[in-house]
Amino acid sequence: MSAEYLVDPAIFLIDTLFSLYIFALLLRFLFQWVDADYYNPISQFLIKITHPPLRLLRRFIPSIGRVDTASLALMFGLQMLDGYLIFWLRDTNTTFLALLVWTFWQLLDLILNLYFFAIGIRAVLSWVAPGVYNPATSLLYSLTEPLLRASRRLLPPIGAVDLSPLIPLIGIPLAKMLLIPPLQQLAALLS
Numbered sequence: 001m002s003a004e005y006l007v008d009p010a011i012f013l014i015d016t017l018f019s020l021y022i023f024a025l026l027l028r029f030l031f032q033w034v035d036a037d038y039y040n041p042i043s044q045f046l047i048k049i050t051h052p053p054l055r056l057l058r059r060f061i062p063s064i065g066r067v068d069t070a071s072l073a074l075m076f077g078l079q080m081l082d083g084y085l086i087f088w089l090r091d092t093n094t095t096f097l098a099l100l101v102w103t104f105w106q107l108l109d110l111i112l113n114l115y116f117f118a119i120g121i122r123a124v125l126s127w128v129a130p131g132v133y134n135p136a137t138s139l140l141y142s143l144t145e146p147l148l149r150a151s152r153r154l155l156p157p158i159g160a161v162d163l164s165p166l167i168p169l170i171g172i173p174l175a176k177m178l179l180i181p182p183l184q185q186l187a188a189l190l191s
Contacts, residue, residue, distance in 0.1 A: 007089050014089070018082035019110075022075050025050050026110060029071040036142035040135050079103045098190035105183035109176065116172040118144050123165040 028046045030036075037043060050071075057070040080103045087094045094102075122144050125137060151164035 011086050011089050014085050015082060018078055021049075022078050022082075022107075023110065023114075025071055025075045025078070026107075026114065029068055029075070030114075030143055031139060032068055032071075033066065034142050034146055036139050040139055042135050042139055075107060076103060079106050082106075092191075094191045098187045101183055101187040101190060105180060105187065108183070109180060112172050112176050115144070115147065115168065119147065119165050119168050119172075122148075123169070126162070 024046050028043075028050050031043055031046070038047075053074055054068075054070050057074055061070040061073050063069055080099060083094075083099050083102050083106065087099070118140055122140050125132070125140070147168055148164045151167040152162070155163050155167055157163070
């Protein structure tokens with residue numbers, strides 16, 4: 001058994017652990033941005049698991065208005081470290097600029113996927129279990145409502161049917177098709 005045999009499992013493990021923590025940081029950042037319920041048990045869980053490194057970073061990176069720049073810096077730094085480790089394990093040479101573009105593209109993809117699935121889940125819940133409350137649905141509504149409110153201005157409800165999720169559910173994949181490939185090509189050019 002060669003060392004190459006262990007490369008893919010190592011990449012999977014590293015990428016999964018980094019991705020889960022980056023996802024937790026992103027949710028914390030977005031919940032703070034949309035003023036979601038701070039005392040929600042899920043919010044409290046995210047705060048507890050992300051607080052130690054953020055407490056340290058906030059000494060050096062202050063917030064700018066409502067933007068928690070320490071969270072953004074930590075997400076960016078962790079995603080960059082994840083990419084560096086993946087490229088190193090694959091024995092792929094890359095430049096610092098290519099790694100920056102790769103990091104930005106990965107975070108953009110994560111945000112777009114998060115909103116696509118959150119809006120899709122909210123739409124399904126509105127048909128299957130309207131009015132049901134639990135901590136997860138409360139945060140889901142807080143997270144998606146600003147985007148859906150903007151969509152309702154363009155596509156108001158028709159009778160009792162709210163078609164506003166259609167705009168982001170079409171727009172997000174379209175944005176991914178338009179934004180991600182140029183970033184991938186730029187990262188490849190810079191490598």
